[in-house]
Amino acid sequence: MPRVVLLGSSPSPDAVHGQSTPPSALTLPALPGCPTVIGKLHGQLSSLDSAPVTIARSGDAPAYRGFPGTIVETSDMAGDLRAVADAVEHATEDLLILPANSLIHDELIYQITKSKRGALALIVKEPREEDENGDAIVPDVPIEEAQPEIGDRTLEGFPVRVRASRSRVISVGSAYHAVTRPNAVLLGPLYLHQKHAATLAEVARELAEITHLFGPEDDLVQVLVLGLVRRGVSVGIRGRRDLFYRRVETREQADEAVAEMSTFNEDRARLNNAVKGADGFFTTYFVSTYSRFIARWAARRGLTPNQVTLISIALGVAAAACFATGARTGMVAGGILIYFAFVFDCVDGQVARYARKFGVLGAWLDATFDRFKEYVVFAGLAVGAAVSGVGDVWTLALIALGLQSIKHLLDFSFGAANRRKPPAVLPSMSLTASADTDLRVALEQRKIARSGGVSGLLKMWSNAGRYRAVHWARKMIVFPIGERFAAIAIVGAFFDARVTFLTLIIWGGIGATYSLTGRLMRSLV
Numbered sequence: 001m002p003r004v005v006l007l008g009s010s011p012s013p014d015a016v017h018g019q020s021t022p023p024s025a026l027t028l029p030a031l032p033g034c035p036t037v038i039g040k041l042h043g044q045l046s047s048l049d050s051a052p053v054t055i056a057r058s059g060d061a062p063a064y065r066g067f068p069g070t071i072v073e074t075s076d077m078a079g080d081l082r083a084v085a086d087a088v089e090h091a092t093e094d095l096l097i098l099p100a101n102s103l104i105h106d107e108l109i110y111q112i113t114k115s116k117r118g119a120l121a122l123i124v125k126e127p128r129e130e131d132e133n134g135d136a137i138v139p140d141v142p143i144e145e146a147q148p149e150i151g152d153r154t155l156e157g158f159p160v161r162v163r164a165s166r167s168r169v170i171s172v173g174s175a176y177h178a179v180t181r182p183n184a185v186l187l188g189p190l191y192l193h194q195k196h197a198a199t200l201a202e203v204a205r206e207l208a209e210i211t212h213l214f215g216p217e218d219d220l221v222q223v224l225v226l227g228l229v230r231r232g233v234s235v236g237i238r239g240r241r242d243l244f245y246r247r248v249e250t251r252e253q254a255d256e257a258v259a260e261m262s263t264f265n266e267d268r269a270r271l272n273n274a275v276k277g278a279d280g281f282f283t284t285y286f287v288s289t290y291s292r293f294i295a296r297w298a299a300r301r302g303l304t305p306n307q308v309t310l311i312s313i314a315l316g317v318a319a320a321a322c323f324a325t326g327a328r329t330g331m332v333a334g335g336i337l338i339y340f341a342f343v344f345d346c347v348d349g350q351v352a353r354y355a356r357k358f359g360v361l362g363a364w365l366d367a368t369f370d371r372f373k374e375y376v377v378f379a380g381l382a383v384g385a386a387v388s389g390v391g392d393v394w395t396l397a398l399i400a401l402g403l404q405s406i407k408h409l410l411d412f413s414f415g416a417a418n419r420r421k422p423p424a425v426l427p428s429m430s431l432t433a434s435a436d437t438d439l440r441v442a443l444e445q446r447k448i449a450r451s452g453g454v455s456g457l458l459k460m461w462s463n464a465g466r467y468r469a470v471h472w473a474r475k476m477i478v479f480p481i482g483e484r485f486a487a488i489a490i491v492g493a494f495f496d497a498r499v500t501f502l503t504l505i506i507w508g509g510i511g512a513t514y515s516l517t518g519r520l521m522r523s524l525v
Helices: 013-017 037-045 077-088 106-113 150-156 194-208 220-230 251-261 266-273 281-286 288-300 305-324 328-355 360-388 394-419 437-449 453-464 468-477 481-494 497-523
Strands: 003-007 053-057 070-074 095-099 102-104 119-125 158-163 168-172 184-192 236-238 245-247
Touching: 003 037, 003 077, 037 095, 037 102, 037 106, 053 077, 070 077, 077 194, 077 220, 095 102, 095 106, 095 194, 095 220, 102 106, 102 184, 102 251, 106 119, 106 184, 106 266, 119 158, 119 220, 168 184, 168 220, 168 236, 168 437, 184 194, 184 220, 184 245, 194 220, 245 251, 266 288, 266 328, 281 288, 281 468, 281 481, 288 328, 305 328, 305 360, 328 360, 328 481, 360 394, 360 481, 360 497, 394 497, 453 497, 468 497, 481 497
Parallel strands: 003 053, 003 095, 053 070, 119 236
Antiparallel strands: 095 184, 102 245, 119 184, 158 168, 158 184
16 A cells, blocks of 8 residues: 655645635535545545645644644745655655645546556646657747646646657656646646655755745645656656546635536546456457446446456356357357357456455466466367367367467566566756756657667557557457457357367467567567
8 A cells, every 4th residue: 555645735825825724624515524625535545544644834734633644844845845755765655645635536546556657647638749759749838838827727737748659757847947848737646656765755855955946836746756757767647537636726616626526427437447458459349348337237246356257267168068069059159158258257357446356366367267268168179170070170279279378478478577677767867957958868869879770660660559550450460368269259150160270370370470579679679
């Protein structure tokens, strides 16, 4: 579980709006129980951290008393930054840093905190044209023009530049620090892996020494992200998508935000997020379009992911038994059953993500019995071929089985080796430099250095994935499990076991060659 740090003091609401009540103390009468902003947030975060650290100005501290955790009182931004450094320096958990005046969906908190990125910031991208590198094609904008007005800050955020192709922030602005061609705005929440905690503490203390460069409109999360980016930490990006996030500072903004939040269907967003975003073509268009609704139905009736996995296994064994008859009706029935075995194979993961029920046993069962279903169907097809007089296809069955086994082994070993690969070192620059020129030059040089040889070919092929046809062709060529089960179901139902195995071997061989070539090339860079 992450360590939560709530920021209740940046920028000062008194300086912005002349009100005596801090934004987080505003009540939300439209919600059940009429909670305050901070009360609602504490309720949402209690399952993550029962004792969060809250950093607040001395005058605002009373608004945070009575809630679990520790309150650290400060007097200015320098004090805020030092308090952040003290709170995170020796953290042994991941960190969630969140403004205390945030209205946010539970699902968005969950999505942010389950990120596998070393650092992640919530942003909103501006709808601008991008070049082949994912950079915005816009004229240079001075920071004073890009900076939102203070009164609109909770709506607009803080100007940043992101590189879509790398899904990360490459420059952050402030009253002093300029951003060349900003193409997004930073909203507030920051999630950080514990390995970067010491870096964040060091950066926060350095920033505390230069707070005279910042303006009253500058924000604590904003300058922390600025420091991380300039220290070479890869800060990933995530948009709001179909979930709600907004920071409120006035009664009017709070009422507007609650009304707007009620227009979002959080359960639908949660259900959509239960579907893996990187699935293959067949799974995306012929399974996940409706399997998510089966998952929600199952989850609401108390079915566990492991129980759904058992249903999938039973359907797979039944499919093998039908194929083993060798009769045309058996082959058609087997094709239908193996399709639904795969549907429930997708449903078990979707139930786990929707109901948030994860376990080692479930992960092991899912990975192991995916292979079991596939191989028992191979056996069923081979037996059916012998029964129907098609001939001995056991050799083809063994070749198909061996090909898939080798492919799975290559995938597993490459993934394990890749996890041991040290992360790429990103360029860094001084925190006191007003322009991001040096950083942009370093990134440009890095891009040029990677544009030749094997790296250039890989980048060219990666960029080609922006075209929908190429994207799906790359997904299908590797012959993922969805396409394999679809091939077995369709070819088996319309032809025979021999044609089915030949299809598996030919397509599987092409996929294995493509994957092996790509992995060898990536191993060289």
